[in-house]
Amino acid sequence: MLFFGGDRGADYSTQISQITNCEMKRIGTLPFDFEYGGCTNLNEANGEFILICFPNRHEKSCYR
Numbered sequence: 001m002l003f004f005g006g007d008r009g010a011d012y013s014t015q016i017s018q019i020t021n022c023e024m025k026r027i028g029t030l031p032f033d034f035e036y037g038g039c040t041n042l043n044e045a046n047g048e049f050i051l052i053c054f055p056n057r058h059e060k061s062c063y064r
Contacts, residue, residue, distance in 0.1 A: 004052060005034025032063075 001019040006012030013035050016028035037054040053062040 002050070004030065004039055005037065008033055008035060 003015070003017040003019060003024060006015055013033040014030045015026055016030060017024045017026045034052060034054075037052060039050055039052045041048065041050055049064055051062055051064055
């Protein structure tokens with residue numbers, strides 16, 4: 001399971017973490033703050049990807 005973003009005050013808003021065996025380990029950093037958004041895993045003919053979307057307050061509403 002992957003976990004994206006979090007509370008900006010705690011410096012977690014750019015995190016990419018993986019949850020395995022009841023432990024969370026940071027595995028990367030997003031190039032933007034991710035707060036109050038949603039994400040999903042999609043599978044298309046050209047491969048599998050994660051779609052991260054935001055409320056209207058961002059200049060780009062979704063990232064692939």
